[in-house]
Amino acid sequence: MDYEAVIGLEVHTQLLTRSKMFCGCANDFGGEPNTRVCPICLGYPGVLPVVNREAVRKTLVAGLMCGCEVTGVSTFDRKNYFYPDMPKDYQISQFDRPLCRGGGILLGGSGFSGDPLEERTVRLTRMHLEEDTGKLTHLGRASAVDFNRAGLPLLEIVTEPDMRTADEAHAFLTELKQLMQYADVSTCDMEKGQMRCDVNVSVRPRGQETLGEKVEIKNLNSFRAVHRALCYEIGRQADELDRGGRVLQETRGWDDAAGVTFPQRIKEEAHDYRYFREPDLMPLETTAESAREIAALLPEAPRHRRQRLVRVLGLTGYDAAVLTSDKALADYYERAAAASPDPKAVANWMITEMMGALSAAGIGLADCPVAAESLGELVSLVAAGSISGKQAKGVFGEMFRTGRGPGAIVAAQGLSQVSDTDAIGEYAAAAIAANPDAVAQYRAGRERALQYLVGQVLRLSRGKANPRLAVEQLRRRLGPQEGES
Ligand SMILES: [Zn+2]
Structure with a gap:
């Protein structure tokens, strides 16, 4: 039966x-x-x-x-x-x-x-x-x-x-x-x-x-x-x-x-x-x-957050589920993703390298020596081609051991970058002027369009612009995205 x-x-x-x-x-x-x-x-x-x-x-x-x-x-x-x-x-x-x-x-x-x-x-x-x-x-x-x-x-x-x-x-x-x-x-x-x-x-x-x-x-x-x-x-x-x-x-x-x-x-x-x-x-x-007063202060529900990470940041359902399984993890991820032009790569780094390193060290996220913004910055360096994925793993290991940011570690290894905000700001303005479609997509909430624009800034700077600063300069000039308050 x-x-x-x-x-x-x-x-x-x-x-x-x-x-x-x-x-x-x-x-x-x-x-x-x-x-x-x-x-x-x-x-x-x-x-x-x-x-x-x-x-x-x-x-x-x-x-x-x-x-x-x-x-x-x-x-x-x-x-x-x-x-x-x-x-x-x-x-x-x-x-x-x-x-x-x-x-x-x-x-x-x-x-x-x-x-x-x-x-x-x-x-x-x-x-x-x-x-x-x-x-x-x-x-x-x-x-x-x-x-x-x-x-x-x-x-x-x-x-x-x-x-x-x-x-x-x-x-x-x-x-x-x-x-x-x-x-x-x-x-x-x-x-x-x-x-x-x-x-x-x-x-x-x-x-x-x-x-x-x-x-x-x-x-x-x-x-x-x-x-x-x-x-x-x-x-x-x-x-x-x-x-x-x-x-x-x-x-x-x-x-x-x-x-x-x-x-x-x-x-x-x-x-x-x-x-x-x-x-x-x-x-x-x-x-x-x-009841209305309390309702106005409710956090985003985990289900909605998962859906948003898939829809807006382009993550897979699996990545979104892992990263939202814990609120602190999701908060960390979003801070890291905001500091990088490639949210999907940040998710990969977190799920493989970061969670692997935490588990090997036997510590929780609260004690993680790597700041979220630093992880985003590291991913940006890879996305910009400043360092290779393999070098980045070495840099990450150093970040996890010492708590230092990737910029300092990369500089110590002799990689030069343009970190002059005025110069990068000019590249960002030029990239925005030359790419109205990408700008419109970004403003409509498509985070991937930002990645494209960062690529343009790097192209204009012949790969020398600091990607984190490129993201900052672009965001500042592009203004708020749809749906942002
Ligand atoms: Zn009592």
Whole structure:
């Protein structure tokens, strides 16, 4: 029988705030157990919670990034349950009036890294704000609890059951993580437990309308675990149905080492958490005006940035996906590309030489000794024919070792260049006057036209003009491009 899986996700991610959700304790990872605690996050009787405004703002940012409805009144509620990681015996959460409702995340179209080829929107049910619990560590017959995590602001994102494969679930999480990182809402670092994921999955014969029995897999702590657990569980449920058995509605755990899910508890009915309004907190109202103010400051979404790098800078979909996978990487790339006439070559340099050098040195981009502008300048030197590609690799190695700019290194190797801005400015003016078509194309947003003009400046200077200065002089004289503010 041919089966289809129906998958929904519940993602919890810690918000990047300075303090906890309802008290002034620091929001930091790690630390000696129970050092970042106070009577509020320890749930002492008689204390009053105070809402962290920044957590509310970041939740609204996350919602607006995903096209959610955010205006209206939202409330906090008590979710009652007894567990030692929650000293109040209730968690402050949001029940029927979450901060964000609806919205969705668009997947697909790029055709790589598990992203489906066809575009598909995964609808969101809601996003709401709640407080994190403490962390239990089981030590043989006893358990220890650390409340440093208790009360951290946690964003819960619930999807509609719109995914059909493990690949789609993986693509959704990848896109969600990028959105949250771009908007500075959360680092979504699953290794540090800052992002956790529960999945709901059922299977049904393809073409059948009614849903199969739903299984929940709790506490998956990496994207890879989500993918593996879904592949396993979809196969298990399909086998069960093929054998004529039935799938039990239950909660299952994931054994990462064995690569299997295992029963945890049968879910006879929904938990009764006896939600009621948190009497110590006022309702929150988001007006259309404040939503507009937040929306006006949203960053470019990673998907749009990928598309722009392909459309405007002429990158391949693969290059654009690699370079936008991390916002800092994309920012670095764009700074480097702006300092060079050849954005595609800059992308190649970053993906091969730069990322290779960083990984060999075991450091991240934040510690990269090569400034973005210097990389752009190096690529310009190659584009101008001042140095060969092979020489450039040597120069890059020197830049990475010493942090010096390519100009100084090239000069030390005896390559002469014209770096007189007046002289280059004259060449640039001449190149602009002689090439009205390229000028028009550049102004219409075609970055490649600039490369052509730089080539003309170099031709006029007989290859002696400093390409970075040529780019600067041309840009200054050409004025803004279409779409630039
Ligand atoms: Zn506290």
